[in-house]
Amino acid sequence: MIQDLIRHTRVLEIVGDTIRVKAEGAALGELAIVENVDGESSLAKVVSIDHSIVSLQVFAGGKGLSTDAGVRFLGHQQQVTYSWNILGRIFRGSGEPLDDGPDISTEPQIEVGGPTVNPTMRVLPQKMIQTDVPMVDLFNCLVESQKIPIFSVAGEPYNDLLARIGFQADADILVFGGLGLIFDDYHFFRTQFEEHGVFHKTVMFVNLASDPIVERLSVPDMVLAVAEKFAVEENKRVLVLMTDMTAYADAMKEVAVAMERIPATRGYTGDLYTQLAKRYEKACDFKGAGSVTILTVTTMPGNDVTHPVPDNTGYITEGQFYLHDGVIDPFGSLSRLKQRVIGKVTREDHSQIMNTMIRFYAGATEAERKQAMAFELSPFDEKLLKFGGLFRERFMNIRASMPFNAALDACWQTLAECFEPQELLMKQHLVDKYFPKQQTAAA
Structure with a gap:
């Protein structure tokens, strides 16, 4: 009944890529279809609810939309395709295939953005992921279920390091999330995974710099939903790679500005810590199942570690790899979980x-x-x-x-x-x- 009542809702306001409508029964994170007067339609996502005023972020952007457009709520959260057939495939931030692979529209769908795992189902980290990168393996071990960022600055080869760890790590599944990548970086990751023979066990979710902002906000949730599913249901050791989390935070800031939210430090949202922690805490070694390990890139504007994004990240994660001048700095890097594996699962010396x-x-x-x-x-x-x-x-x-x-x-x-x-x-x-x-x- 609710769906019929709000099937055609007149748009009250259009601000950038955000529209506001008056509707009842909508849920935060719910998907909707925006139907323009010319017959074109686009997906949108509920990002805020203020009594009966619902704000939606339009995937295709607000350009060309009319206030006479209609909105039809779908009654479910954003979903992503999950099956063995997604391995070796590349998807947009909307969940649609970006490559020219076979049609998988009939494959099962899972909802994204669910809660983190029950703490009683977590196993204490005790297994090492070998990466064949000496500064990681020897001095700051990457441990299964760890969440750890690469702190760096623009111009440094952090994507080279992330890709190298990806194709050299002894993980069963790689799930890659690209956040606001330029095309050259997207092509680099795809080529590296293909040339080093790991593309068959990799699934990529890519949001390019020219793609809608709302898709960038969806990528981490889709990446982690798929990773968690492979770990829990298929008992796989999954390594999640994402770059760049600062671009993700900037996308949150841009949406917040359009929604006229009160900014916090340097214009970022007041819930920045919560939003980052919600994603990073998906890292887990599941009792009786596999594991999810999260390795991300966090760029520091102006090489400022007190910038809100790296500053909040440092409180959430279990260390960091500090990359500058083309090398991993042993003094600025730290793995808080390395003592759980050094000398226990590694050589005595x-x-x-x-x-x-x-x-x-x-x-x-x-x-x-x-x-x-x-x-x-x-x-x-x-x-x-x-x-x-x-x-x-x-x-x-x-x-x-x-x-x-x-x-x-x-x-x-x-x-x-x-x-x-x-x-x-x-x-x-x-x-x-x-x-x-x-x-x-x-x-």
């Missing part, structure tokens, strides 16, 4: 190697400062300088790639090229077992 390498690299940066200020360098400073150069070249470069145990062996080899065994200050039984026998710093 992992903890000692991690601490020793960072200790010597910190010494190398100090020696570089002394050198820059023309202070006299000691013989040990010279060794530190050599070590610092090798460490950046072999480990910090985001294109460095090696299996986990090979990376540990490379650490021992690097230490042997720069220092004597007694200079390492490591547990002697580990030095005796792993230090290269035929090579010393003097050699």
Whole structure:
């Protein structure tokens, strides 16, 4: 009965891509069809309800709409296609296929944007996801069910790093979400997944910079709904990749401005933390099932970590990878869950190697400062300088790639090229077992 009453509702106001109508019985997040007087129709999503005034964000934009347009509410939230047939496919933020693949309109649909998992169904993180990226695997392990961002700035190769982790990670399923991507970036991700042989286990949801803002807001929810379904029902280890969450927050801000909401810090919405946390908390290791691990990119305008988006993100997530000057900074990066796997599911020397390498690299940066200020360098400073150069070249470069145990062996080899065994200050039984026998710093 309600559907009949509000089938043709006159539009009260059009502000940008947002329209307001007077209607009863609509629900927040519900989809509607906006039927223009020329016969064209477009999907819209309920984004706000104020008594009987309903605000909808029109997917195709408000351009060309008339106040004589009609609105028909569909009675359900946004849905996304879910089946094994979506693997190897690319979808828009509206859920429609972006590629030229077979028709899957008859496949099952699932609703997006549901609640996070019951805490009693969560398992404590205890499994590592190997990425073959040394600065991740060795120094800030990626743990199953972790939620962690890549903090960076515009112009840095953060998409290269995200794609590399995606096609090298030992995950069963990849679910990618592109938020406001330029076409070159979209093509880059697609090409990388295809060339490295993981496209068959990947599903992509892409919102291009030229696409409607409301679709950008839908992408994370669709990505996470699909990821959760694969984890729970198919017992899969799912890795979610999304870039860029700052573009997502900017889209929320743009919609809020159109709706005349009172802005908070730097114009962002007052519920920014809640909206980000609602998505990040989908990361979970499910009891008796699979897991969802979330890795995102969060750009910091002006390299300002106090910017509202990275600032709020830091309170929600379990660490961050800090990418600047083309390398992952070991000092700015942190994985709060790494202690749950280091030495437990990794080799016995992992903890000692991690601490020793960072200790010597910190010494190398100090020696570089002394050198820059023309202070006299000691013989040990010279060794530190050599070590610092090798460490950046072999480990910090985001294109460095090696299996986990090979990376540990490379650490021992690097230490042997720069220092004597007694200079390492490591547990002697580990030095005796792993230090290269035929090579010393003097050699």
